[in-house]
Amino acid sequence: MFELVPTKLPHYVLPTIRARTAGCRLGARTAGGNAPRWQTALFYLSLVQFLLGLAVVSAAPVLLPRLYGLGSTWWLMSAAIVAGLLGLGALLAQLRRAPVAAAGMAALAVLVVYPAISSGAAPRLEQLWLSPRAASLAARYAVPATRRRLWQGSRNRAWCSCSD
Secondary structure (H helix, E strand, O other): OOOOOOOOOHHHHHHHHHHHHHHHHHHHHOOOOOOOHHHHHHHHHHHHHHHHHHHHHHHHHHHHHHHHOOOOOHHHHHHHHHHHHHHHHHHHHHHOOOHHHHHHHHHHHHHHHHHHHHHHHHHHOHHHOOHHHHHHHHHHOOOOHHHOEEEEOOOEEEEOOOOO
8 A cells, every 4th residue: 555645654545454355355356247336337337446556657658757756667658557457457357247367356456556666666766865965065064163152151142162
């Protein structure tokens, strides 16, 4: 699972796993023509949501480095294509009422696209990493050692010439 906000705390999305699992179980139970209309409509709505999520996650390894970093590479593009094809296969398997095959293909798509995003695309997103820019600004605007501000007491401030 990925978040839209770049943090280093992946446990923020953990509380949603139980609700997503319950939704998947409900969707997998919808099997045939004897289900109520609302349940069939929710089944197809969940497939549309899966397709939208697949499009976003498959496009991320290609588009994010182009927009926020060094540009995409051929292996990120191939990972996005493979993950997209596996996700479409999972969608078709779910439409054919083969949930085991759909789950297997979706798991394979995840095993392809998540490493591509986290290990391939994320390190290439230079605009999101603030530390190198902050270090260069600090080095550029650093106060020389001869003009350091010394704090004397609680309110008295004085400039002095110091040599290190």
